[in-house]
Amino acid sequence: MSILVIAEHHDGQLADATAHVVAAAQQIQQAGGGDIELLVIGDGVQAVAESAAGLDGVSKVRVADNAVYAHQLAEPTAELIASLAEEYSHVLAAASTTGKNVLPRVAALKDVSQLSDVIAVAGADTFKRPIYAGNAIATVRSGDALKVVTVRATAFDAVGEGPSATIEAVDTVVENTLSSFVSEELATGDRPELGSAKVVISGGRGMGNGENFKLLEGIADKLGAAIGASRAAVDAGFVPNDMQVGQTGKIVAPDLYIAVGISGAIQHLAGMKDSKVIVAINKDDEAPIFQVADYGLVADLFEALPELESKL
Amino acid sequence: MKVLVAVKRVIDYNVKVRVKADNTDVDLTNVKMAMNPFCEIAVEEAVRLKERGVASEIVAVTVGPKAAQEQLRTALALGADRAIHIETDDKVESAVAAKLLAKVVEEEQPGLTLLGKQAIDTDNNQTGQMLAALTGQPQGTFASEIQVEDDKLRVTREIDGGLQTLELSLPAVVTTDLRLNEPRYAKLPDIMKAKKKTIDTKSPSDLGVETSANVELLKVETPAEREGGVKVSSVDELVDKLKNEAKVIS
Numbered sequence: 374m375s376i377l378v379i380a381e382h383h384d385g386q387l388a389d390a391t392a393h394v395v396a397a398a399q400q401i402q403q404a405g406g407g408d409i410e411l412l413v414i415g416d417g418v419q420a421v422a423e424s425a426a427g428l429d430g431v432s433k434v435r436v437a438d439n440a441v442y443a444h445q446l447a448e449p450t451a452e453l454i455a456s457l458a459e460e461y462s463h464v465l466a467a468a469s470t471t472g473k474n475v476l477p478r479v480a481a482l483k484d485v486s487q488l489s490d491v492i493a494v495a496g497a498d499t500f501k502r503p504i505y506a507g508n509a510i511a512t513v514r515s516g517d518a519l520k521v522v523t524v525r526a527t528a529f530d531a532v533g534e535g536p537s538a539t540i541e542a543v544d545t546v547v548e549n550t551l552s553s554f555v556s557e558e559l560a561t562g563d564r565p566e567l568g569s570a571k572v573v574i575s576g577g578r579g580m581g582n583g584e585n586f587k588l589l590e591g592i593a594d595k596l597g598a599a600i601g602a603s604r605a606a607v608d609a610g611f612v613p614n615d616m617q618v619g620q621t622g623k624i625v626a627p628d629l630y631i632a633v634g635i636s637g638a639i640q641h642l643a644g645m646k647d648s649k650v651i652v653a654i655n656k657d658d659e660a661p662i663f664q665v666a667d668y669g670l671v672a673d674l675f676e677a678l679p680e681l682e683s684k685l
Numbered sequence: 686m687k688v689l690v691a692v693k694r695v696i697d698y699n700v701k702v703r704v705k706a707d708n709t710d711v712d713l714t715n716v717k718m719a720m721n722p723f724c725e726i727a728v729e730e731a732v733r734l735k736e737r738g739v740a741s742e743i744v745a746v747t748v749g750p751k752a753a754q755e756q757l758r759t760a761l762a763l764g765a766d767r768a769i770h771i772e773t774d775d776k777v778e779s780a781v782a783a784k785l786l787a788k789v790v791e792e793e794q795p796g797l798t799l800l801g802k803q804a805i806d807t808d809n810n811q812t813g814q815m816l817a818a819l820t821g822q823p824q825g826t827f828a829s830e831i832q833v834e835d836d837k838l839r840v841t842r843e844i845d846g847g848l849q850t851l852e853l854s855l856p857a858v859v860t861t862d863l864r865l866n867e868p869r870y871a872k873l874p875d876i877m878k879a880k881k882k883t884i885d886t887k888s889p890s891d892l893g894v895e896t897s898a899n900v901e902l903l904k905v906e907t908p909a910e911r912e913g914g915v916k917v918s919s920v921d922e923l924v925d926k927l928k929n930e931a932k933v934i935s
Contacts (some may be wrong), residue, residue: 383846438749446851447814447824474826477779486780486899489809499903504808505702509711512904551823552853555839559847567699568845572933596934600829604863614829615847620808621863622847629933646911650931652923657915667914667931670923680910680920685934 374462375432376406378477379454380425381467385417387424389569390467397524398465399430399532400494406462408432412543414450416443422540429535437543440603445471449547451478456545458483458519468523468624469568476523485517485570491650492528492622501504506620507643526568527626527647560615567616570599572629573648575618576611577603577641579634579655579674583611589633591682601625601645603635619644634674637662654678686833686855688731688740688794691786691816692724692760695806704907711905720756723801725763726861729868730831731799732764732878739833740797742766747791748782750774754884761879762871768884769793775896783815788892790820795856797838802827802860813860823853827862869879877933 376398381388391411399408410433413422422436435457441449452492456466464479466472468490480487493501498523499514506524567573574589574596586600591602601618602611618625620643630648637643637653637660645651646665653666656673663669670677696702697717705712720728734740745760746769747753757768769783772923790798803810807854825831825840829848832839838853843862871879889896917923927934 389698412893444849447817451818452699470827470842474814474824477811478818478824480780480811481815482817483782484780487809487811487815488900489811503908504905505696505711505806505810507908508702509704510906510908511902512906514901514903516899516901550854551857552851555850555852557847578924613847621803622807629931631926640698643732650927650933651911651914652927663913663916664913667912668923668926669914669916670789670799670920671916672920677920681924682922683854 375460376409376463376465377457377461378409378411378470379464379466380411380413381422381423381469381471382413382415382418383519385420386420389531389566390469390526391425392428393427393526393529394465394467394524395430395532396529397491398463398625401463401497404497405492406451406497410435411435412454412457414442414445414453414640416440426538426540427534429532431535431538434538434540435543436540437545438545441549445475446549446552447474447478449480449549449553450475452547453545454479455482457543460518463520463522465522465524467526472523477522480521482519483519485519486515487521488513488515490525491521492524492525504637507558507646508639525624527624527637548626552610560613564593564600564620565597567601567618567623567625569601570625571627572596572598572599573601573618573625573627573634575601575603575635576606576633577635578605578609586612588678592678592685595682595685603641632662633678635662636660637665668670686740687742687744687793688734689790689793689795689798690727690731690743690745690765691798691800691812692728692745692747692756693721693757693801693804694718694747694749695721695804698722698805704905706904708904710902717750720759721801721804723803723863725862725868726863726865727799727801728760728765729866730814730861733866734833736762743795744769744795746775746786747771748773757884758879759871761882762876763869770886771889771892772886773889773896776898777896778816778898778900779809779811780899781894781896782812784894785821785889785892786812786816788832788894790816797856798858800858800860802862813858817858820858823857825851825853825857825859827922829862829864831859838928847870885896886920
């Protein structure tokens with residue numbers, strides 16, 4: 374039976390996370406799974422479907438394009454996916470806020486369990502996932518006929534371009550009287566998206582205030598980096614919560630992660646400890662962050678950051 | 686309006702867990718347990734709704750072993766009116782917890798059910814969504830603000846990229862994010878008073894729900910340790926190492 378991947382998209386564009394989830398689907402395919410199909414759900418998403426059709430390994434793209442699916446509200450979206458699920462052995466989505474919102478609802482509608490935030494495929498029904506804030510890795514096997522799985526995008530390398538897959542419309546319309554969209558407040562910026570950036574520089578409570586986060590901007594510009602924050606910095610009101618890296622925020626795994634004024638609490642480490650190279654800049658040489666950092670600099674960040682910016 | 690709050694007993698968030706030597710699970714013997722932090726936020730929100738005159742009664746519910754009554758007592762001390770304990774020693778996965786809670790929702794008919802967005806032990810982030818599906822109710826997940834207006838609920842959700850506000854019809858299920866509120870501490874007199882409040886105990890079989898698992902836990906391992914790195918003495922040395930040793934910048 375085929376594997377269904379729910380495409381992740383924002384603002385009419387296919388999100389990078391989708392290519393990572395397809396990579397996870399390919400591993401399931403190699404372990405004995407069927408064809409990989411993508412499902413694009415939304416309002417005005419033809420362009421998304423066309424980008425999705427170009428992903429390597431995808432045999433078919435199905436598109437449910439209707440005003441009822443605008444903003445991918447959980448109620449109609451989950452019901453749509455559940456209505457199609459009979460044809461598939463697996464339903465996969467990125468462990469983004471959208472995937473986490475919708476997929477458990479799908480699983481319950483189909484009376485199956487769900488595996489969340491999977492980081493490795495050990496077989497068509499066996500997966501690895503972190504538990505206890507990443508302090509333990511569980512290997513779990515699903516006994517359900519339908520496997521509903523969210524995938525940690527950063528744990529899989531994105532698939533490249535492939536031959537264009539066929540695009541087919543899904544006409545099912547699920548009326549929704551339970552919920553409606555009111556408004557959205559999105560952080561704007563021209564920096565790379567935190568979840569997929571190659572370089573991330575994050576500030577913590579040690580930044581002192583929101584104004585001082587500007588010290589990170591020049592460095593971020595020179596490195597093409599996204600700017601993140603620890604939960605302490607978010608809770609202190611320095612920066613908005615969508616910048617938060619950690620167990621309760623975003624999970625990142627860039628090539629280079631620079632932690633500035635971050636002590637390294639368990640909850641923060643859960644969000645970044647799979648980064649390739651970790652740099653810590655902290656004036657407290659006992660800070661736990663130094664235990665995971667490849668390169669640690671014990672220094673006052675207010676002196677070190679301008680110097681770093683000038684030397685890059 | 687009656688508010689139902691689901692709470693979970695988990696390892697205290699400050700404890701560094703250890704994996705058992707035989708790799709069957711993490712070792713929870715003699716480990717400090719507490720109410721899951723996201724559940725504390727759910728209880729606090731229910732209490733605030735009552736203080737604002739929106740909630741008339743708060744019912745706390747948990748699924749777990751006998752010891753989980755401690756967490757129900759905590760919820761009662763914080764302001765819940767009564768509690769329901771679905772007692773089981775089985776490890777209950779989210780899908781089963783959602784089925785048990787759906788039975789309680791059916792019996793109690795709350796206008797609003799509050800849960801934490803995830804438990805810090807399994808990190809599943811599933812139960813609220815599953816409960817909403819099973820009861821046919823709308824869901825407001827990862828809530829950082831909620832307002833009840835007549836028969837509607839306005840919920841602001843934390844999403845990738847910012848915030849989103851939805852309007853849900855009541856009854857509804859809401860899961861809490863960290864920034865929804867700051868939970869209060871229980872005062873000693875309230876802890877004493879909580880001892881007089883009632884806890885109804887039920888078993889999964891009373892509710893007609895099988896607790897057998899669909900997901901089998903095969904192995905639990907310690908994640909690969911990161912090699913301890915080096916300390917550099919200056920910004921110059923750091924830039925040099927990043928360029929020439931790690932080769933992550935050019």
